Amino acid sequence: MPDDALLRLEGVSKSFGGLKVVDDVGFALPRGGRLGLIGPNGAGKTTVFNLISGVYPLDAGSITLDGQAIGALPPRARVLAGLARSFQNIRLMPHLSAVENVMLGQHARAAGLGALLTPIGWMPRGRWRRDAEALLAEAGLDIDPGEVVSALPYGIRKKIEVVRALASQPKVLLLDEPAAGLNPAETAELARFLREVAARGTALLVVEHDMGFVNEVCESVVVLNFGRRIFAGSMAGARGDALVREAYLGAEEIAADAA
């Protein structure tokens, strides 16, 4: 069959010691698609992200990005192939300013010694800085781009991380709990922004606990439990699936749904 998937995982497995954290997981993310990766705590969602981005080597299976096998490539090569990600706990560079963090995200696009030795810090009207500031503004971040990020509020930092990942102009954006810790207004605004990003052609793979947010952003979901894929399909389908209800949503949610 012709591979219309942009990102495809097949038979991906990973163990730590004797514990199988990710067990034979496979799914496909279509071009411009918006896929949620959900499951209870410890289901292996973040590990899947770490396997895709190359933090850990695969034990078994394959990962293909736009027809290219990336499963054995070093992390940097995967970024160059079009992958970008955010992190569950904010991992901005605390000593860099907002715009510098975003310019760091551009690194994959700045190949060669010439680009490395361009003084991006001194040229307020330079292409890289202008790009980065425009991206911050597009994301609705009304901040001083020169502010050191450790001084900024949580919700803003969370969003800068998404912007930083977008700065590489990735084909696939992996977001690890982008809405965690945001207030309802910020969450709604982030969902709107991410739909816009997807509409411009970036495929999204989102790990998130806020089901309302997943419903807003994603077209379909993959559900993991104890490292295994137990469901793939629509959000509504997941809500109706007995295995998912049992493993993931739990008694409380089922009761809430019934109400």
Next chain:
Amino acid sequence: MSGYWAGILAILAINIIFAYGIFVTAAAGQLNLGGAGFMAIGAYAAAVLGEQLGWSPALTIPAAVTITGLIGIAIAFPVLRTRGVYMVLATFAFAQVVTGVILTQPVLGGAMGMVVPDYVDLPVLIGAAIATVVLVFFLMATRLGLAMRALHDDELVSTLMGVPARAVQVASFALGAGLAGLAGGLYAHHFSFVEAQYFSALLSIYVLLFVLIGGTQTAWGPLVGATFFTLVPELLRIGGSWRYVVFGVIIVAMMMFRPEGIVTRTLLARLFGRRRRVADAG
């Protein structure tokens, strides 16, 4: 200018170059406690090339920088496998090996030291210090400088942003070694004499202190740190032998009240009115 102040200015210029050598490495998140070893290599390279081959300082000093830089690259690979305090110890041990080798080699004068031909005068030292400051300020403003500062904060995430971590670390280590070599070459030709004892562990510790107390976040740090550390002990001379006590207390106080160094980004933002600029822009 009196000879006393000329001597202090010469040491200040050399210390500034040396401090930037340690700074470019520290800015990328690596602590080099072997600074004196690299400076010694530069000094002895200049001395030997001047004495044995009759090269002029115009050749010996660039050669000293090149040789130290290349040794820096060679050392960087094993050293960068270590982390944190182990890296500090590895670089420290390297410097001990360097002085050990110098002391045992008759061609290097052993413990007697070496007389260095061709005197290099103070203006050259000051010119070299200014050039170093400009070079490092430029470097820190480039994308390479940004990658270095990112590595300082988070190596894994930098890699996941596409930064070639190992290459950038080796480059910053080697560049730092080269600058220490430059300081060494200038030292040799200005003081016309080198001896292994000068390049002691204490010198490595002092220059790392210049950098850490000056601050590693911006390129201002080593300039402030080296100046502070070179001038304050001189100013404290009035206090007689108490000056060491006072100086020690100042260091401890600095570490307590400015743990990230004297010059930090927030300090610069406060001094140079970051907010006003925003008001203008928006």
